Amino acid sequence: MIFHAIGLMSGTSLDGLDICFAKFEKKDSWKFEIIKAETLLYSAKWEEKLRNSIYLSAEELLELNSEYGFYLGKAVENFIEKNQLENVDLIASHGHTVFHQPQKKFTLQIGDGRAIKLETNLPVIFDFRSQDVLMGGNGAPLVPIGDELLFSQYDACLNLGGFSNISLKINDQRIAFDIAPVNIVLNKLAQKFNKNFDENxxxxxxxxxxxxxxxxxxxxxxxxxxHPKSLGIEWCNENIFQLFKNIGTIDLLATFTEHISHQISKVFNEYQLSNILFTGGGTYNQYLIEKIKAKTNAKIIIPEKEIIDYKEALIFAFMGILRMNNKINVLASATGSSCDHSSGIIA
Known part of the structure; x- marks a missing residue:
């Protein structure tokens, strides 16, 4: 069985829309090949819209949900045309997270999948998280199914994005959880120096x-x-940013980087991990990586740029294929929901 799919990922750190076209083949086990991938940087207008979406009225949010869906559809259409892609079986879209409050049984990723379908005329799977939250789960992390079936050669997979999350196997069961905020905090602090992020x-x-x-x-x-447990921007607003008063920004960056490295290495040491795959934008933060390395004996594996940048979009494409074939794509051991399930709305 061979499938070709496009995965879309927009992270909480708002560094752009990741688009990944990949081939997946199932024989004894799943294999993948990233054929084309790129990050579409948000314009200042779109970045502001998405950043402020948490403050919109219900009516404005519904409007943005449709508008962003058409934006995603056009982005995919241009990507397909530019790269002359054929045999695209489906598009799997994560959407952009506005609210994430699983304890109250809701999560919201905007970007209406039906709008994407209208723009591209391709099957679209979207809203991967809501079903899990309704089933008592955290709706996150979702990538462990990809770690289990595509990256099983590593003890653990760590993503350093807006938040850091880890996926690992304990007693034949894959567990996963968010560890700490990363770029959602570091980028906000770096912006006070007119930088999008704290380079290196x-x-x-x-x-x-x-x-x-x-x-x-x-x-x-x-x-x-x-575990299982997950984080959202609301948690940072309530628990992190209010602690930052009366401290210089440069010292906040130093202190929070130290905090991230402490929390991540603590998890590595607790589970006695030996080799860990690092992906996500935070992997380029050399100072953070050095600090983590200094606190653990675990071997940190930094893969090629394609995997660092597009692993999440790749796995959402894979989750779309699993959903289209009615196969399990969310692990209850990772999210805390009542059972493993096949999640995502098909447009």
Missing amino acids: GDLAKKGEINEELLLRLNSLDFYKQP
């Missing part, structure tokens, strides 16, 4: 660690909770 961690490197703040960050209740 160069700004953080110049700051001094505020020990009192570090202690307060490491003492937050979330870090004591058992």
Whole structure:
């Protein structure tokens, strides 16, 4: 069985729309090949719209949901045309997260899949998270099914995006959970220096660690909770940013980078992991990687750029194929839902 699919991913750090066209083949096990992939940077207008979506009225949010769906459809249409792609079986779209409150049984990723279908005339799978949340799960992380079936050669897979999340196997069961905020906080601080992100961690490197703040960050209740667990921007607004008063931005960058490295290495050491695949934009933050390496004996594997940048979009494409074939694409052991299931709305 051979399938070709396009995966779309827009992360909470708003660094752009990841588009990945990949081939998947099932023999004894699943194999994949990324054929074409690119990141479409958001215009200032779109970045502002998505960043402020959390503050919109219900009416405005419904309008943005449709508008962003057509935006995604046009982006895919241009991607297919530019790269002269054929044999596209489906598009799988993560959408852009506005709200994520699984404890209240809701999560919202905007970008109406029906609009994408109208633009592209291809089958579209979207809204991968809501069903899991309704079933008592966190609706996150979802990529562990891809880690299990496409990247099983590693002890664990760590994604450093807006948030850091990890997926690993314990006693033949794959577990996964969010560890800590990463770029959702670091990028916001870097913007005070008119930078989109702290390149290589160069700004953080110049700051001094505020020990009192570090202690307060490491003492937050979330870090004591058992898995499965997940984070959202609302949690950062309530628990992180309010602690940042009266401390210089450069020291906040240094302190928060230290905090991230502490929380991530703590998980590596707790589970005695030996080799871990690192992906996501935070993998390029050399200062953060050095800090993690200094706190653990685990071997950190940094793959080729294509996997660093597009692993999540790749896995959503894969999840779309599983959904279209009515196969399990969400693991209850990772999300905490009542059972494994096949999730995603088909347009």
